[in-house]
Amino acid sequence: MRIQVKTFGALTEILEREFYVTAGDTAELLTALSRQHPELSHRKLLVAVNNTIINTPVDLRDNDVVALMPPYSGG
Amino acid sequence: MRIQVKTFGALTEILEREFYVTAGDTAELLTALSRQHPELSHRKLLVAVNNTIINTPVDLRDNDVVALMPPYSGG
Amino acid sequence: MTKQKNDIFIQGPIPQSLIADVIAEHGSKSDIGAHSVFLGQIRADQVGGKSVQAIEYSINSELALQKMAEIRKAIFDNYPVNCMHVYHSEGMVQVGEICFFVFTSSAHRRAAIGACDELVERIKKEMPIWGKELFEDNTHQWKTNR
Amino acid sequence: MTKQKNDIFIQGPIPQSLIADVIAEHGSKSDIGAHSVFLGQIRADQVGGKSVQAIEYSINSELALQKMAEIRKAIFDNYPVNCMHVYHSEGMVQVGEICFFVFTSSAHRRAAIGACDELVERIKKEMPIWGKELFEDNTHQWKTNR
Numbered sequence: 226m227r228i229q230v231k232t233f234g235a236l237t238e239i240l241e242r243e244f245y246v247t248a249g250d251t252a253e254l255l256t257a258l259s260r261q262h263p264e265l266s267h268r269k270l271l272v273a274v275n276n277t278i279i280n281t282p283v284d285l286r287d288n289d290v291v292a293l294m295p296p297y298s299g300g
Numbered sequence: 301m302r303i304q305v306k307t308f309g310a311l312t313e314i315l316e317r318e319f320y321v322t323a324g325d326t327a328e329l330l331t332a333l334s335r336q337h338p339e340l341s342h343r344k345l346l347v348a349v350n351n352t353i354i355n356t357p358v359d360l361r362d363n364d365v366v367a368l369m370p371p372y373s374g375g
Numbered sequence: 376m377t378k379q380k381n382d383i384f385i386q387g388p389i390p391q392s393l394i395a396d397v398i399a400e401h402g403s404k405s406d407i408g409a410h411s412v413f414l415g416q417i418r419a420d421q422v423g424g425k426s427v428q429a430i431e432y433s434i435n436s437e438l439a440l441q442k443m444a445e446i447r448k449a450i451f452d453n454y455p456v457n458c459m460h461v462y463h464s465e466g467m468v469q470v471g472e473i474c475f476f477v478f479t480s481s482a483h484r485r486a487a488i489g490a491c492d493e494l495v496e497r498i499k500k501e502m503p504i505w506g507k508e509l510f511e512d513n514t515h516q517w518k519t520n521r
Numbered sequence: 522m523t524k525q526k527n528d529i530f531i532q533g534p535i536p537q538s539l540i541a542d543v544i545a546e547h548g549s550k551s552d553i554g555a556h557s558v559f560l561g562q563i564r565a566d567q568v569g570g571k572s573v574q575a576i577e578y579s580i581n582s583e584l585a586l587q588k589m590a591e592i593r594k595a596i597f598d599n600y601p602v603n604c605m606h607v608y609h610s611e612g613m614v615q616v617g618e619i620c621f622f623v624f625t626s627s628a629h630r631r632a633a634i635g636a637c638d639e640l641v642e643r644i645k646k647e648m649p650i651w652g653k654e655l656f657e658d659n660t661h662q663w664k665t666n667r
Contacts, residue, residue, distance in 0.1 A: 233581050234651030235663040271649075276584050292581055292649075298664040299578065299609060299650025300561050300621045300641070308435050309505030310517040346503075351438050367435055367503075373518040374432065374463060374504025375415050375475045375495070375630075391548070395541035398560070402537070402617045405565035412558035414544070418628060419551035471548045482564060483667070484641065492634060521629070 226285045228254065234295040239264055252282035254291060269296055301360045303329065309370040314339055327357035329366060344371055383443055384434060384465045388472035389414075397460055397478050407457055409484035411491035415475030417468050425510040429469045430518060435503035446497050454490040456481045461494060463504060529589055530580060530611045534618035535560075543606055543624050553603055555630035557637035561621030563614050571656040575615045576664060581649035592643050600636040602627045607640060609650060 228248050232240045239262050248254035251272055259266045272279050273292040285291070303323050307315045314337050323329035326347055334341045347354050348367040360366070385393070394414070401407055420427045443461065450459060457480045464474040477494045481487040499520055506518035531539070540560070547553055566573045589607065596605060604626040614620045623640045627633040645666055652664035 231581075233579060233649065234653075237579075273581075273584055276587055278584075292584065294581060294649055295651065295663070296665065297646065297649055298652045298666045299580075299648050300645035300666065306435075308433060308503065309507075312433075348435075348438055351441055353438075367438065369435060369503055370505065370517070371519065372500065372503055373506045373520045374434075374502050375499035375520065391541065391545045394544060395537065398540060399537045402562070402619070405616045407562055408564035410558075410560040410562065412556075412560070413630070413634065414556040414558070415630070416548070416553055416556065418554035470551045473548070484559070484561070488559065488638060488641070495630065495634070 226287050226289070228285050229288070229290045230254070231290060231292045232294075233292065234298070236265075236268075236270075236293055236295055240293070248285055250282050250284045251279065251291065254285070258293075270294065271296070301362050301364070303360050304363070304365045305329070306365060306367045307369075308367065309373070311340075311343075311345075311368055311370055315368070323360055325357050325359045326354060326366065329360070333368075345369065346371070383440070383461055383463060384436065385462050386464075386466050388464060388468045389462050389474065389476045391473070393462065394473070394476055397476075401458060401480055404457065404480070406482055407480045408482050409487040410478065410480045411484075411487040413475070413477040413491055413495045414473050416473050417470045419470045420508070422508070422510070422516060425512065425514070427470065427508045428511050429467055429509045430474065431467050431507040431509060432464050432474065433505050433507070434463075434465050438503045442501055442503065443498075446494065446501065449497075450479075450490050450494060453493075454479075454481070454486045456486050456490045459490065459494070461498065463498070463502070529586070529607055529609060530582065531608050532610075532612050534610060534614045535608050535620065535622045537619070539608065540619070540622055543622075547604060547626055550603065550626070552628055553626045554628050555633040556624065556626045557630075557633040558625075559621070559623040559637055559641045560619050562619050563616045565616045566654070568654070568656070568662065571658065571660070573616065573654045574657050575613055575655045576620065576652040577613050577655060578610050578620065579651050579653070580609075580611050584649045588647055588649065589644075592640065592647065595643075596625075596636050596640060599639075600625075600627070600632045602632050602636045605636065605640070607644065609644070609648070 271294040346369040460478040462476040606624040608622040610620040625636040
């Protein structure tokens, strides 16, 4: 599955803002990214798939968009 | 004791805005006013003597200023 | 930064320009992170088929200034606010016009919001101000606060 | 009277003129008795001897618009408010400038005040917005909300 990943906030200093990867589900995606970027593993991350926040791993399909986000700090 | 009385809000439609009376204490003053103006007797009134709100009758001295006020409705 | 006592009462409606100026003048303060504002506006309440056109406010000014000083002190004692401004109309204010303006500023939002809310409640409840609601047929009734 | 979704984000600081206009344009509404306003302003926080000069906000816009629609609906469902306006800065905002503006109107004060407070809390907590605090020596840190 070819997935688009978008990153936000402080994560843009570790990962590209937008990139494409191959992954079958979100757990696999996060594991692969943490292996490449060990500094990700101790960070709190919010994950959205196609603009829906997910709290447990979900399967991914071709062209899904995964947003990786640190805790919010607006206002 | 010659007392100055000031009235406010709806009371100004029953009593003069400012007038002078003779009274020894606030209870005597209110009793006299209610006798002259029976419509006062069923009204909730706040009483201040020299700009201090009183909740029980107090003695009056010459030149004291008594404010008679209906419940507040600002804002 | 605390405003003078005698600035509270405004003859007629609170001008929009005053509201804009009070908000704008705090921009230079680098220790402020939050402002909370309350505005009271004259509503065309319906009473027995008649519509309120305006409210005429009268005030026991001496007692009001004394009470406002007491409220202001209590707010500054209880909330870490940097600024506090209160304006209330005296005299005639038409429907749609502003009659009451409370403004607070603080480093963090909770103090400004808490102080503003408490000011609004205390002023409505404790300030010797009376509103006379005027109808289109020149009758009136005295406002009562809920 | 509900504002359009795409009006929320403003490039750079919220202009004082926008704040004044939003407040002024509600004067014609005779069923409104109360407005509650919250303004967030950039504070020169001190961090390890350095002073914040500006915050650069970035937003996940798609998710933010969706979340804002959800919050707006919940507020209208829970409070009898007539109007609700929310603006948040995107990009660079300097110390002393306004980055966040919430405005609510209602017939009686409790609805406007309650809705405004809840909007402020929910937006700070639930909107995918990130602030990058910039110091005078060109270093930065990412803002965390308390």
